Amino acid sequence: MGDPGLSRRGFLAASAAAGVGMTALSGCGGDSDGGSSDGTTTIEWWNISTTEPTKSVWAALAKKFEAQNPKVKVKIVQLENDAYKSKMTALTASGKLPDIFHTWGGGVLKQQVDAGLVEDLTDRTKDFAEGLLPVAKEPYLLDEKVYGIPFDIGMIGFWYNKALFKDAGIAEPPTTWSGFLDAVRKLKAKGTTPLALAGKEKWPGMYFWAYLSMRTAGASALQKAYDDKDFTGDSFVQAGQHLQELVDLQPFQKGFLGAAYSSPTGQAATVGNGKAAMELMGQWAPVVQADAGKGLGDDLGFFPFPAVEGGKGTITEVFGGGGGHALRSGAPQEAVDFLKFFASEATDVELVKKTGVIPVVPAAESALTDPNIKAVQAQLKAATGFQLYLDQAYAPAVGQEVNDSVGALIAGSKSPQQVAESITKTAKEEQ
Numbered sequence: 001m002g003d004p005g006l007s008r009r010g011f012l013a014a015s016a017a018a019g020v021g022m023t024a025l026s027g028c029g030g031d032s033d034g035g036s037s038d039g040t041t042t043i044e045w046w047n048i049s050t051t052e053p054t055k056s057v058w059a060a061l062a063k064k065f066e067a068q069n070p071k072v073k074v075k076i077v078q079l080e081n082d083a084y085k086s087k088m089t090a091l092t093a094s095g096k097l098p099d100i101f102h103t104w105g106g107g108v109l110k111q112q113v114d115a116g117l118v119e120d121l122t123d124r125t126k127d128f129a130e131g132l133l134p135v136a137k138e139p140y141l142l143d144e145k146v147y148g149i150p151f152d153i154g155m156i157g158f159w160y161n162k163a164l165f166k167d168a169g170i171a172e173p174p175t176t177w178s179g180f181l182d183a184v185r186k187l188k189a190k191g192t193t194p195l196a197l198a199g200k201e202k203w204p205g206m207y208f209w210a211y212l213s214m215r216t217a218g219a220s221a222l223q224k225a226y227d228d229k230d231f232t233g234d235s236f237v238q239a240g241q242h243l244q245e246l247v248d249l250q251p252f253q254k255g256f257l258g259a260a261y262s263s264p265t266g267q268a269a270t271v272g273n274g275k276a277a278m279e280l281m282g283q284w285a286p287v288v289q290a291d292a293g294k295g296l297g298d299d300l301g302f303f304p305f306p307a308v309e310g311g312k313g314t315i316t317e318v319f320g321g322g323g324g325h326a327l328r329s330g331a332p333q334e335a336v337d338f339l340k341f342f343a344s345e346a347t348d349v350e351l352v353k354k355t356g357v358i359p360v361v362p363a364a365e366s367a368l369t370d371p372n373i374k375a376v377q378a379q380l381k382a383a384t385g386f387q388l389y390l391d392q393a394y395a396p397a398v399g400q401e402v403n404d405s406v407g408a409l410i411a412g413s414k415s416p417q418q419v420a421e422s423i424t425k426t427a428k429e430e431q
Helices: 054-068 081-094 106-114 134-140 162-167 177-189 203-217 219-228 234-248 267-272 285-292 333-342 345-355 362-367 371-381 396-411 416-429
Strands: 041-047 072-078 100-103 157-161 278-281 300-303 317-321 324-327 385-388
Touching: 041 081, 041 333, 054 072, 054 333, 054 345, 072 333, 100 333, 106 134, 106 396, 134 324, 157 162, 157 285, 157 371, 162 177, 162 300, 177 234, 203 219, 203 234, 203 278, 203 317, 203 385, 203 396, 219 234, 219 385, 234 396, 234 416, 267 278, 267 285, 278 285, 300 371, 324 333, 345 362, 396 416
Parallel strands: 041 072, 041 100, 317 385
Antiparallel strands: 100 324, 157 278, 157 300
């Protein structure tokens, strides 16, 4: 069961209209039920599982579902994170979503719900959704109605190379921001690249600013700043200044501004191949490191984002989220059946064992054996506050501005004050 003390702050139910006039992309369910002359129903499933082993595991699960349901075919569309977000923005504007699609919940899902594009699953999934971990379901609850079913839950933290830490004389992972900066200096002094970053994709850089904002202002302040349409308070500027302190140390790998996340030369591979000591990433990091690079095995460790001295936040307030599936409005019963299949104990056990997810079905927790993933789960259960990814919690335009402005700070083209002002300007324009 979920931990009753785990508070979810920052799951914003913000309404925003899709303001781009893009045409519909082909291949989506729309108003069609996917039926064929022989009575077979085809359901289209869009997800972001493009790395191994998850890509193959999910394809095999689709085949397993087809075997159990001979009159159903599952058409899989798998897109990398940024490409997926771009395509879904276009589809939302066109008013035509896939039968089943990946969602992080929050403001982006709210936008799609407000446009009448997403199926209300409250009654259609009650027989199995009520047994899932409560904290995992919260991003998909809007006005007490269910619009998505989770398959994963987790948090962002630092994944680090124990051997490189030891070589640099770092006995324990840092628990304060000043201690973290000292660790970066020690790694650099040893000739080790402290951090890998996918600067090209921007969302990984956003994690730093989001966490520093939580540590300086407190987790609830991110919700309040959005509600007030004002991110110019001292704490948010200080968050940018702390990030600037890190950037000034030049901690990232060579060419990081052009680096992707999961490519063979990207952020995950740089850490997975032992060429950088750390990355700030979610619970999926070990799997992607091993797919894009070699993986670190027993040398891989995890620690939470450090506390900021003098800040209002605490190290027990965490930032992250999970993955879920939503259905287009009017999706056939076969799509609901697939969600039930995916949320079953048998499927969740397979996902835990083969892809390293944190289970959302309580009965599947016994399958969790990886010590690092257990560490993430322990941090989640001990959390006193939780903030959803900002580019999902906020209305899409605001989330994108957070990513872009923080990316500009990291690239050296915006100051901490300008970051706060740019996000504020976009938040006001969205209302």
